[in-house]
Structure formats: C-alpha cells, structure tokens
Amino acid sequence: MNVELFGGEINVWWDALARLGLAVGAMTVVAMGLIYLERKVIARFQQRLGPTRTGPIGMLQALADAVKLVGKEDLRPRNADPWVFELAPYFVFVPIFLVFVAVPFAFDWQIRVLELGLLYVVAISSVNIVGWVMAGWGSDNRYAMLGALRAAAQGISYELPLVISLVAVAMIVSQLDSAGEVLRGSLNLHTIVEEQGHIPYIVWQPLAFAIFYIAMLAELNRTPFDIPVGESEVVGGPFVEYSGIRWSMFFLAEYTALFLLSLVGAAVFLGGWAWPLGEELRGENELLGVLYQLGLTLAKTGFLIFTVFWVRSTMPRMRIDQLMAFSWKVLLPLAFAQILVNGLILVYDWPDVLLLLTSGAGLVALVAIVDRAVTRPAQRPPRPAAAALGSEAAS
Amino acid sequence: MVTSTPEREFETQELLINMGPQHPSTHGVFRMVLGIDGELVTEVVPYIGYMHRGAEKLCETMDFRQGVGYMDRTEYLANFNAELSYVMAVEKLAGIEVPERAQWIRMILCELNRLSSHFMFTGAFGTDVGVFGTAFVYSFREREVIQDLFEEITGDRLMYAYFRPGGLGWEVPDNFEQRVQEVLLSAERGIRDMDGLLTQNEIFLARTKNVGVIDAPDAIDWGMSGPSLRASGVPMDIRRDEPYLYYPQLKFDVITGETGDVFDRYYVRLQEMRESVRIVEQCMERLRPGPILPERMPRMLRTPPGEVYVRTEAPRGEFGIYLVSQGGNRPYRLKIRSACLSNLQALRDMTIGHYVADAVIILGSIDIVLCEVDR
Numbered sequence: 001m002n003v004e005l006f007g008g009e010i011n012v013w014w015d016a017l018a019r020l021g022l023a024v025g026a027m028t029v030v031a032m033g034l035i036y037l038e039r040k041v042i043a044r045f046q047q048r049l050g051p052t053r054t055g056p057i058g059m060l061q062a063l064a065d066a067v068k069l070v071g072k073e074d075l076r077p078r079n080a081d082p083w084v085f086e087l088a089p090y091f092v093f094v095p096i097f098l099v100f101v102a103v104p105f106a107f108d109w110q111i112r113v114l115e116l117g118l119l120y121v122v123a124i125s126s127v128n129i130v131g132w133v134m135a136g137w138g139s140d141n142r143y144a145m146l147g148a149l150r151a152a153a154q155g156i157s158y159e160l161p162l163v164i165s166l167v168a169v170a171m172i173v174s175q176l177d178s179a180g181e182v183l184r185g186s187l188n189l190h191t192i193v194e195e196q197g198h199i200p201y202i203v204w205q206p207l208a209f210a211i212f213y214i215a216m217l218a219e220l221n222r223t224p225f226d227i228p229v230g231e232s233e234v235v236g237g238p239f240v241e242y243s244g245i246r247w248s249m250f251f252l253a254e255y256t257a258l259f260l261l262s263l264v265g266a267a268v269f270l271g272g273w274a275w276p277l278g279e280e281l282r283g284e285n286e287l288l289g290v291l292y293q294l295g296l297t298l299a300k301t302g303f304l305i306f307t308v309f310w311v312r313s314t315m316p317r318m319r320i321d322q323l324m325a326f327s328w329k330v331l332l333p334l335a336f337a338q339i340l341v342n343g344l345i346l347v348y349d350w351p352d353v354l355l356l357l358t359s360g361a362g363l364v365a366l367v368a369i370v371d372r373a374v375t376r377p378a379q380r381p382p383r384p385a386a387a388a389l390g391s392e393a394a395s
Numbered sequence: 396m397v398t399s400t401p402e403r404e405f406e407t408q409e410l411l412i413n414m415g416p417q418h419p420s421t422h423g424v425f426r427m428v429l430g431i432d433g434e435l436v437t438e439v440v441p442y443i444g445y446m447h448r449g450a451e452k453l454c455e456t457m458d459f460r461q462g463v464g465y466m467d468r469t470e471y472l473a474n475f476n477a478e479l480s481y482v483m484a485v486e487k488l489a490g491i492e493v494p495e496r497a498q499w500i501r502m503i504l505c506e507l508n509r510l511s512s513h514f515m516f517t518g519a520f521g522t523d524v525g526v527f528g529t530a531f532v533y534s535f536r537e538r539e540v541i542q543d544l545f546e547e548i549t550g551d552r553l554m555y556a557y558f559r560p561g562g563l564g565w566e567v568p569d570n571f572e573q574r575v576q577e578v579l580l581s582a583e584r585g586i587r588d589m590d591g592l593l594t595q596n597e598i599f600l601a602r603t604k605n606v607g608v609i610d611a612p613d614a615i616d617w618g619m620s621g622p623s624l625r626a627s628g629v630p631m632d633i634r635r636d637e638p639y640l641y642y643p644q645l646k647f648d649v650i651t652g653e654t655g656d657v658f659d660r661y662y663v664r665l666q667e668m669r670e671s672v673r674i675v676e677q678c679m680e681r682l683r684p685g686p687i688l689p690e691r692m693p694r695m696l697r698t699p700p701g702e703v704y705v706r707t708e709a710p711r712g713e714f715g716i717y718l719v720s721q722g723g724n725r726p727y728r729l730k731i732r733s734a735c736l737s738n739l740q741a742l743r744d745m746t747i748g749h750y751v752a753d754a755v756i757i758l759g760s761i762d763i764v765l766c767e768v769d770r
Contacts, residue, residue, distance in 0.1 A: 046532040142412045146431075146751070223527055224598050232420040232523050233752050314592065316599045317525025319752045320434050370597070 019111045023100040031255035032062035038255075038309050045313035072244035077140055080241065084138030089242070089249040091131030096253045098124045099260045104189050106273045106293035107282055117189035118170055121264055122163050125219070128253065129155035132228065135238035135250070147237020150320060151228035154218055157327040158225075162215035164335035168208040168342055169201045169268050172355060184346050189264075193272035197279050200271030204355045205342075207362035209269045211335050213304075216261050218323070220254070222308055224315040227323060258305060266300035273297045330369050334362055409437060412751075416445050420523050420755045423765030427742070427758070434750045439743045443736075446769035451729050458724040459485045459560055459696045467554040469731060470767045472515050475501070475508040476709035477767075478558040483639065484705040484716040485560040489698040496685035497562035502640050503575065503678045504548070504557070505707075506671040510582050511541040512710035513664045513671075516762045517589045520661060523759035524602055530592050537585030544578050560696055562688035575679060579672050586668050594662065603658035607745040607757035610655055617744070618737035621712025623761055626663045627655030633708040645677045657753075660760040697724050704732075711735050711762055731770055735763040 036051065036059060043050030051058030076085055102117040104110045114120050129152055136148020173186040173195050186192060192201075202209045218225040229237040239250050266272055273293030282289025318326070341358045344350070415426035424445035430438030450469050454462040462485075463478050470477035479501060486493060514534040521530020542552055548567050549555040557564045568574070593599050609619075614627040624631055632649040634642045650666040652659025698720040706715035712734030719728040738761045746754045 042527065042529075046529050047536065048532065142410060145410075146412070146434075150434075223525065226525070227752070230525060230752065232525060233755050235419060312527050313529050314596075315526065316521070316593075316596060316602060317752070318598055319602055319750055321750065322601060 020101075023111060024097055027097060027100060027256045027259070028252065030259050031252045032066065034255040034259060034305065035062040035065070035251070037305075038312075041306065041309040042313045045310070066248060069248040070245055074244045074246060075241075077241050079140040081138040081140070084134050085241075086138075086246070088131050088135035088138055088238075089246045089253075091134055092128045093131075093249045093253045095124050095127035095131075096257045096260065099257075102189060103260060103263050104193050104267050104272055105263075105297050106290050107279070109273075109290065109294065110190060113188065113190045116187045118166055118187040118192070118268070121189070121260075122159070122166060125257065125261070126155065126159050128257070132238050135242070139238065139241035141241050143234045143236075144238050144240050147228045147230075147234040147240070150234070151221065151238060153320070154221070154225065154227060154323060157324055158215045158218035158331075161211050161327060161331035161335045162219055164332070164339060165205075165208040165211040165215065166264075166268060168205055168335070168338045171339065171342055171346065172201075172204065172352075189267055193267050193274050194279070195274075196271040197274045200269060200275045202269040202271075204352070205269070205338070205359045206356075207334060207338055207359040207366065209265075210363055210366060211331050211338075212265055212269065213307075214331060215327075216265060217308065217311065218327070220258050220261060220308070222258070223312040224318050225323060226312075226317055227320055230317055233317075258308060259301065262301045262304035262308070263297065265304050266297060270300045270304075271296075272300070330366065334366055338362055407432065414754070415442075420759060422519065422759065422763055425758075425763065425765055425768070427754075429746075429751065429754060431751055434752075436746050436749055436751060436754050439746045439754070441739065441742055443739070443765075444769050446765045448766075448770070450770045451731055454729040455726050459489075459698070459726070462726065462729070463558060463560075464554065464556045467556055468766065469733075469770055470709065470711075470714065470764060471553060472764050473508050473512040473710045473714075474553070474555050475504045475558065476512075476707060477714055478555070479505055480705055480707045480709070480714045480716045482558045482560045483707065484703050484718040485696070485698070487703045487705055488701055488718055488720055489560065489696060491561045491692075492689055493562055494686045494689060496683060497687040498640050499678050499682045500563060500567060500687070501558060502642070503675050503682070504545075506674045506678070507541055507544070507575070507578060509671045509710045510668055511538045511545075513668050514538040514541075514582075514585060516664055516710075517593065517661070520756070520759045520762075521593055523756050524593075524599055526592070530589065533588045533592060534585065537581050540578050540581045544574050547574065559688065561692050562686075566687055572679060572682070575675065579675060582668065582672055586665060586672075589665060594665065600658065602752075603656065603661060603756065603760075605654065605656050606749060606753050607657045607660075607760060608655050609741050609745050613744060614655060614741065617741040619712065619741055620734050620737060621708065621710070622650075622663045622667060623660055623712065623738045623741075625650060626652035626659035628653055633706055633713060637706070639705075639707060641678075641681075644681070645674055647674050647677075657756055657760040660762075664762070695724050697722065706732065709734055711764065711767070712738060714767075731767075733767045733770060735761070735765075735768045739763055739768060 039061065040050040040058070051061035054060040054064045076082065099121050101111045102114045102120050132151040132155070133148045136144040136151070169192065170187050171185045173192050174182050174184050221228050228234070229239065234240070239247055242250065273296050275296075278289070278293045278296055281292050338359060342355065345352075345354050345358075409430045409432055412429050412431060413426065414429055415421035416424040421427070426442040426445065428440040428442070429436050448468075450465050454465050462481060466477040466481045467474040514537050518531040518534030518538070521534070522528065545555060546552050548571070549557040549564070609627055611627045611629050614624050615629060619627075620631065628651050630649045630651045633639075634647075635649055647670045650663050650670065652663050700720055700722045702717070702719040704715060704717045706713050713732060714734055715732030717728075717730035717732065718726050721727040742758060742761065745757050749757065
C-alpha cells in the first residue's frame with residue numbers, strides 16, 4: 001500500500017519509519033533544548049546566570065552533558081535484577097515517544113490522525129509507570145523501591161483526573177456529520193483542535209483545564225508533586241542506582257513527556273494551531289499558514305512548559321498522604337462532577353454558556369477547597385506502637 | 396463458623412532504611428536508621444559520632460588563646476557565638492576586665508552571626524521541604540553579604556578566630572559602621588523574601604504545621620534550648636534570663652511559638668532574625684571609640700586554679716563551656732555543652748508516627764551542626 005508524500009508515492013511502511021525517525025530525532029533535540037531552558041529559567045528565578053560557558057550563552061550545555069553521560073560507565077549494582085534493571089529505561093522511554101505519533105502540531109503536521117487520538121495519548125503515556133516500578137524494583141535499593149512505590153501510587157491516582165478532565169472536553173466537541181447535523185463528542189485530536197478556531201476550550205471548561213494542569217504536574221513528577229524523585233527524601237527515587245546512558249534515557253523521557261503533555265494541553269485546551277486565526281491564515285497562504293500554526297502550537301506549549309518551570313522554582317514538595325488525598329478527595333470528584341454536568345447540558349440541549357458557568361463555579365470550588373484544607377490544621381496520623389526495633393537496627 | 400480467616404491477608408514487614416551518613420538532607424554526616432511501615436515511620440535510631448575530632452581534648456593541649464580556633468571548628472555556622480562562650484569562660488577564670496568597645500563589637504558580631512546562621516537554616520530548610528534551591532539561593536545571597544563583612548574584619552571567611560581572651564584580635568575597619576548598616580538593610584530584605592517564599596506558601600504551611608510536635612515539658616526534659624525550645628512555648632533566652640555582655644541595656648523580645656511543631660521552629664527563627672537586626676541597631680548607637688584590649692595583658696595567659704561554666708545564647712541554643720584549670724597556661728579540662736546534641740535527642744519522639752518526608756523536615760527544623768554535635 002502506498003501513500004502520497006511530497007507529491008510522490010511511497011510505501012506506507014517507509015513513510016511510517018521516516019516519520020518515526022523524524023519524531024525521535026526532533027524529540028531528542030527538543031528534550032535537550034528543554035534541559036537547557038530549564039536550567040536557564042530556574043537560574044534566573046534564583047538570581048543566577050545558569051550555564052554560560054559552553055557555546056554562545058551556554059546553549060551547548062545540554063549537548064556537553066549528553067556527551068559526558070554517554071561516556072560514563074554503565075554501572076549495575078551486583079544484587080540488581082539484571083533484566084529488570086536494564087530494560088526499565090526502555091519502558092519509560094518508548095511509550096513517551098509513541099505518544100508523539102498522535103499529537104497535532106499544525107493542520108497537516110501530525111504523524112497519524114487517529115480517530116481515537118486522545119485515548120491513545122493517555123493510554124500510552126501511562127505505560128511508563130511500569131518502567132518506573134521496574135527501575136525501583138530492579139535496582140535492589142530501598143530508596144529506589146520507596147520511590148517506585150510512590151511513583152506507582154501517584155501515577156495511578158493522577159491518571160484518573162487527567163483522563164476525566166480530557167473527557168470533559170472530548171464530550172463537548174461539536175462536529176458536523178455528512179448529513180450536516182451537529183454531532184457532539186470526538187476523541188480525534190485533529191477535530192478537537194479544529195473546533196477551537198474561535199474560542200478555545202479553556203474558556204468553556206476552566207475547571208477541566210485546572211484539573212488537567214495539576215494532574216499533568218503530578219504525571220510528570222514535577223514540583224510540587226516530585227515525590228517519587230524527591231531529592232531531599234529518597235535521593236532521586238527509582239533512578240538512584242542508574243548512571244550514564246541509562247540514566248540519561250530517563251532524563252530524556254522526562255523532558256519529552258513534559259513537552260508532549262504540554263502539547264496535548266495546548267491542543268485540547270488552548271486551541272492548539274487553530275486559535276487565533278490559524279485556519280484563516282492557512283487559507284490565504286499555505287506555507288505561511290502552516291508556519292504560523294506551528295508557531296502558535298509551540299508558543300502555547302512553551303508557555304505551559306514555562307509555568308511548569310516557574311512552579312518548580314518556587315513551590316515546596318507535597319507529602320504523599322496530602323497528594324493522595326488531593327487527588328482522590330478533591331480532583332477526582334470535581335472532574336466527575338464536571339463530566340456529569342456536561343452530560344446533562346448536552347442531553348437536554350441547554351445553552352452552551354452553562355458549560356462556562358458551571359465549570360467556572362467548579363474552579364471557584366476547587367480554590368476554596370484548597371484554601372480551606374490549608375488553613376485547617378492537619379491531623380497527626382495515629383502513632384503506631386513502636387516495635388522493638390532498636391536492637392535489630394543497631395546490629 | 397469459620398474461624399481461620401486471617402486478620403490480614405498479607406504478611407507485612409517493616410522496612411529499615413538507612414538515612415545517612417551520606418544523604419543530602421542529614422546536614423552533614425548524621426545517620427539515622429528509619430523503620431518504616433509503608434510511608435509511616437515506626438522507629439528512629441540516630442547514630443552520631445562520624446565527625447568526632449576530639450576538639451575538647453585538643454583544646455587541653457594548647458594554651459588559652461589558641462583554643463579560640465577550635466571553637467570556630469566546633470560551631471562553624473555561628474563561630475563568633477562559640478568563640479564568645481570560650482573567651483568569656485577564660486576571662487571569668489582569669490579575672491580579666493574587657494573594655495567596653497570590645498564588648499559592643501562582640502555583641503554586634505554575635506548577632507550578625509546569628510543572622511547568618513539563621514539564613515543558613517532558612518535556606519537549608521527550604522531545600523528540605525522541597526523548594527528547588529530558590530530559598531537556598533535567596534538565603535545565601537544575604538548570608539554572603541554578612542560573610543563579606545566578617546571577611547573584611549577578620550580576614551577569613553569561615554574560621555574567624557577574632558575574639559581573644561580580654562577583647563578582640565584587632566580593631567575593626569574604619570568603615571565598619573557603614574558596612575553594618577548595609578548588612579542590616581540586606582538582611583531585612585532577605586527576611587522579607589523568606590516570608591514571601593516560605594511563610595506565606597500554602598504547601599509549606601500544609602507540610603510544616605502540626606508536624607513533629609514536641610510540647611513544653613517534653614522539650615525541657617530532653618534538655619532542648621534555643622529556638623527549638625522557645626518554639627514549644629518556653630520563653631527561655633539566656634540573653635535575657637542570665638544576662639551577659641550588655642544585653643540588659645537593650646530592648647528585644649523573646650520570641651516563642653505555640654505548638655512546638657516544625658512550623659513554629661522555623662517561624663521563631665525567622666522572627667528572631669528581626670530581633671537580631673533590632674539588637675545590632677541598638678548596639679551601633681552605643682558603640683564608642685576606645686581600646687579593644689585591656690591595657691595590661693600578660694604575654695602568656697595564666698589562670699588561677701578553679702573551674703567555671705559559662706553559657707551563652709548561640710543561634711542553636713545554649714552553648715556552654717565548662718573549663719577547669721589547675722593553674723598554668725592551658726585548660727586542665729574543657730567540656731563543650733553542645734546545644735545541637737541536646738536538641739537532637741528529641742528527634743525520635745518527634746519523628747515516630749510521621750511520614751518519611753516529615754522525618755527529613757523534622758531533622759531540618761532542629762537545625763543541627765554535626766561538628767558541634769560530635770565535637
């Protein structure tokens with residue numbers, strides 16, 4: 001089977017391989033750029049300069065780091081489970097890169113337009129938790145184990161609000177079917193972006209966006225949810241025993257995930273390439289339009305990424321119980337309430353402005369709940385009977 | 396009736412994790428073995444002694460003036476306060492009268508050192524709670540200014556060795572007063588920044604409130620002192636209760652906390668920094684030209700036989716020197732009463748029942764200096 005590419009015909013498999021190669025290459029560059037940017041941005045927040053020595057204003061720092069990491073010895077602890085330990089980076093790395101297949105950059109810039117693109121994105125991106133647990137388990141290190149368990153608990157807890165906040169948008173997407181009737185609901189990322197030509201979904205669903213953003217921080221293990229890797233507690237968590245190239249794969253996957261999830265957020269909530277005036281400009285000039293759309297997508301993604309860096313440089317870390325309680329007791333009920341209300345509005349054909357009003361009210365509720373939880377003193381967990389551990393620990 | 400149903404389906408086992416001596420948040424070479432059940436800490440076994448250098452014994456082998464240097468190495472974040480206890484003990488034993496100007500400069504330097512030490516605390520504590528270096532860098536910006544002043548005065552950034560039995564090593568630079576004003580300005584800015592960055596942060600409050608509570612009777616029983624004790628609501632401050640230098644002439648408040656949790660221990664220190672700024676300002680008003688050493692100081696300092704105990708309010712609590720002399724030019728026995736060692740004793744009581752992440756901030760909130768703990 002052949003597909004058309006740049007005016008010529010090409011075998012579909014070659015096409016797929018070329019696109020994937022392009023994706024992996026581009027993402028590696030993007031990840032290194034993000035590493036450099038994060039160092040620069042956080043340095044400015046901390047009144048430092050960040051890297052300045054390697055290349056112009058330190059731009060080659062990430063490359064220098066990569067060369068250093070590749071040159072390092074690939075260590076494996078003697079007691080580590082060899083297979084689990086060595087395969088773990090791939091389980092983190094590969095799913096993140098697979099997500100790249102379905103995300104939209106511009107009107108025609110998407111590796112594959114999947115009808116269930118959103119489902120594909122959230123399903124694939126959560127596979128990497130397996131890699132985290134494998135890394136923690138295989139390292140035969142108690143800190144790594146602790147970090148892996150934290151990662152698993154956190155990943156599962158925040159996957160749900162993340163997915164449901166995306167569902168809230170997916171169900172209100174309107175599209176015309178072949179008979180010219182308005183259909184609601186689509187999981188196709190291309191359609192979702194295209195429908196935001198005039199008003200991005202953040203306006204209709206501010207609560208869903210807030211939940212998505214918080215859950216995104218948690219999914220990425222970013223401050224204030226960097227519990228699995230907490231430097232001052234579990235010293236890097238599952239990655240504590242990794243070094244050299246394997247460690248850099250985790251690192252690369254982390255930044256790629258940051259980019260891709262921000263991209264999904266930009267596409268689903270901020271209008272991706274379509275808002276403002278994305279389609280209109282493309283109609284006038286094909287090339288200029290595509291470049292403009294690409295710029296729009298990257299600018300919105302970049303803005304989300306910048307806020308992630310911003311949060312990282314100012315927020316302390318939450319505690320595991322607070323984290324779980326926040327997900328299960330606050331975010332998830334609110335997310336469910338959101339899709340319930342959306343469903344009612346759609347079923348009874350109420351005016352769309354209600355979407356905005358109810359979601360805005362939900363956002364206010366979220367802020368109020370967080371505020372109240374902070375001002376109310378926390379309960380000290382019950383003190384477990386201290387086992388006669390002293391002698392054992394001392395030996 | 397089935398009676399064989401087990402209460403718990405899975406056998407669970409406590410996990411022992413060894414935190415330290417190489418761990419980023421044990422503030423030095425401190426080691427504690429945590430027994431954890433899931434994320435809850437069920438047992439804490441602290442181990443100290445990795446930094447034992449025999450400082451007390453070393454002091455006994457050299458004459459009274461040389462001992463000052465070992466005080467710097469004992470309490471390397473509040474050197475002047477440690478030196479002060481030592482030189483006051485020697486002065487008390489030898490009966491030396493210290494000139495007025497030297498006393499005022501000592502007070503200024505000690506309070507500035509308290510500021511720099513507490514800045515170290517806020518920075519390190521911010522990192523413990525999980526702020527990615529921002530609190531640390533902001534604290535160190537102000538600490539650096541103080542450190543620069545100390546360097547201008549003493550010629551050294553860390554091991555000042557500036558106090559002498561009888562007074563000071565040498566006169567402060569001419570622009571001392573102006574430099575101190577600059578330092579105070581930047582310190583006030585730093586305190587405001589810490590307030591904005593940590594005290595008003597919701598996650599910080601949620602993390603620190605009601606964590607690691609120790610009530611007043613327990614704190615007293617463990618021999619805690621300084622800000623860690625005052626956080627539990629005990630208004631004990633040696634500067635006020637057992638006045639030394641010219642503290643009775645100055646107006647300052649003794650800051651106390653309410654619940655004795657981690658937040659209180661942090662907040663007491665932050666407010667104490669404001670008091671230190673106040674104290675230095677008052678000292679600067681009263682600073683007059685004059686000699687900085689007594690007119691007649693013997694070339695070789697000898698003390699009559701006897702023993703003294705002198706304690707001062709160091710940033711971490713009561714820093715005491717017990718000095719025994721049998722005559723001659725060196726101590727017969729020198730004992731350092733370490734504030735951190737006593738404060739650290741309460742660690743187990745505070746930590747058990749909390750989460751692993753809390754163990755880190757509880758240890759951080761005691762603000763230990765391992766060199767002082769192990770001596």
